[in-house]
Amino acid sequence: MTVSPTSEAIAARLAALEDFPLLQGPRVRLRGPRDDDAPALFALFGDAQVMRHWSRPPMQDVAEARALIADIRKSMQERRLINWVIADGDDALIGSCTLFAFSAVHRRAELGYALHRAQWGRGIAREAATLALNWAFDHLGLHRCDAGIDPDNQASRALLHRLGFVTEGRQRESFFVGDRVTDSELLGLLASDWRGGR
Ligand SMILES: CC(C)(COP(=O)(O)OP(=O)(O)OC[C@H]1O[C@@H](n2cnc3c(N)ncnc32)[C@H](O)[C@@H]1OP(=O)(O)O)[C@@H](O)C(=O)NCCC(=O)NCCS
Numbered sequence: 001m002t003v004s005p006t007s008e009a010i011a012a013r014l015a016a017l018e019d020f021p022l023l024q025g026p027r028v029r030l031r032g033p034r035d036d037d038a039p040a041l042f043a044l045f046g047d048a049q050v051m052r053h054w055s056r057p058p059m060q061d062v063a064e065a066r067a068l069i070a071d072i073r074k075s076m077q078e079r080r081l082i083n084w085v086i087a088d089g090d091d092a093l094i095g096s097c098t099l100f101a102f103s104a105v106h107r108r109a110e111l112g113y114a115l116h117r118a119q120w121g122r123g124i125a126r127e128a129a130t131l132a133l134n135w136a137f138d139h140l141g142l143h144r145c146d147a148g149i150d151p152d153n154q155a156s157r158a159l160l161h162r163l164g165f166v167t168e169g170r171q172r173e174s175f176f177v178g179d180r181v182t183d184s185e186l187l188g189l190l191a192s193d194w195r196g197g198r
Contacts, residue, residue: 004107004191005141011104013140014079021139023084023131028124030084030097030131032076033069037085040093041065043116050114053150053182055175086115086128094119097128099136099145107143109136113159125159133163137191145194147187150177157185164197165189 005013020032033041042065044050051058059065072083081102086095095115102109111132115125136142147165149156157167165187174184 004143007104007107010107010141014102014104017079020076020082020084021135023135025127025131027089028094028128028131029087029091030128031087031091033072033083033085033093035066035069037093038062038065038069040116041068041085041096044093044096044114047117049117053153053156053177054114055177057178084128084132086113086124094124095128097132099132101146107141108146109140109142110146110148111136112147120155126162129159129163133189133194137194143191145189147189148184149187150175150182151185152182157187160187160189163189164193166193 021030023030039062042059042062045065045068046059048058059068075081075083079102081098081100083096083098083100085093086097088094096113098112099109100112111129113125113129115128133145136145145165147156147160149160151157151170161167166189167185168188169186171184171186173181175182
């Protein structure tokens with residue numbers, strides 16, 4: 001039987017991280033951001049198609065990507081979130097995968113991700129999210145992982161359901177995508193679902 005770690009143990013594991021955990025999969029790795037990732041990060045978050053369901057507008061300038069890299073590092077230092085770069089076999093940035101809204105007390109976090117359009121539909125996001133979830137459940141010892149999506153985001157819902165997330169509810173008009181307000185579909189994955197599904 002798997003014994004869940006205490007909330008103190010989870011907080012201690014987070015605090016003990018020296019840097020971004022390096023997670024290697026068959027095709028992609030999750031790593032911390034580098035300064036020279038800025039152009040590829042801008043290509044990702046400057047793409048209106050990628051940003052269609054996000055709550056902020058596409059980036060206009062590579063300087064915004066540089067500022068985001070600085071922010072990601074600061075957030076990691078403060079253990080507020082872990083925003084990995086999804087890197088390909090050449091270690092080039094092809095996407096972003098984040099665990100955020102950590103609650104050690106409630107032993108949960110939220111998952112988010114985005115991928116360069118050229119990489120969609122190849123199972124890459126599934127591989128990257130699997131690395132993050134393995135780490136979240138097996139290393140950190142979380143009990144639950146949440147995700148929230150624009151209900152029109154078919155790709156994200158399909159990915160989450162494929163990973164074993166269950167749609168648990170819907171908040172009405174809870175976030176703005178540009179000037180359009182959308183509902184938020186709420187999904188959850190328990191550690192027991194994750195272990196049972198593998
Ligand atoms: C969501 C996103 C990361 C999915 O990436 P991806 O690498 O194409 O996803 P995968 O190839 O790993 O697909 C996982 C599953 O979802 C399905 N799927 C992917 N895109 C789909 C789509 N457009 N419509 C229906 N199903 C889709 C796949 O068929 C796969 O299911 P399977 O394993 O049963 O075949 C990508 O579309 C993206 O970056 N979107 C923009 C950013 C975004 O919206 N992020 C989420 C914010 S909540």
